[in-house]
Amino acid sequence: MQDIDIFSKDCPTRFNLSVISGKWGLLIILALADRSLRFSELVRTIGGISERMASQTLKYLERCGVVRRRVVQHAKPPQVYYELTPLGRQFVAPLSQLVEIANRNVDALIYHHD
């Protein structure tokens, strides 16, 4: 714990938070919160996401150790499941809280023009 300062320019934690700073990371993590999903299920679940971004973001989250990819062998057509790792699961609670806050204040939070 000790010397980590998120306000420091080169703080690795700052980079780590990029798992949710993108457009889709947060949504994917929450989509997988309850149960593992197949690729196409995930795409259908998250309205507006393209297959390209689903694939790309999943790969990124996997590389960060947040998501695990599980292939069901001998299945035709192939089945690939995605699920949160224990590490990824830790993010669910605070992210859910953020969403709740945003929901509660959905009227106040709107961008006020001029």
Place this chain on the structure above:
Amino acid sequence: MQDIDIFSKDCPTRFNLSVISGKWGLLIILALADRSLRFSELVRTIGGISERMASQTLKYLERCGVVRRRVVQHAKPPQVYYELTPLGRQFVAPLSQLVEIANRNVDALIYHHD
């Protein structure tokens, strides 16, 4: 509350979360968590942020009702303080939790190449 579905394509909440999805929003909110800061204090606090992005992001957060701008009159040179609104303060707790998780797992979370 009721019908808000974050997985729906046009969910306003999804947009609202853009206050933290950028590169600087989360850091600014946490920097202002303890006390209000002047513009240059904020820039110095958050390592690596440019004046341009500080100004731009603050304006954005202000428009969203998360940050309030307070000008001290009759001060020369001018003093401008930024502070969280009650709405903004709600985000502090979950965001702190995210940072803590990222800190705890700073080694595991690193992007794994190949």
Place this chain on the structure above:
DNA sequence: CTGAATCCCTACCGATACTG
């Protein structure tokens, strides 16, 4: 001190088409 203005670049992202 507190920004606004400009320039420019890149990374992100959407759309579409294609593959095993």
Place this chain on the structure above:
DNA sequence: CAGTATCGGTAGGGATTCAG
């Protein structure tokens, strides 16, 4: 079904300069 490949637009962001 589960992706990859390619193309191109756009918004995010850095560097620098200027202004009240």
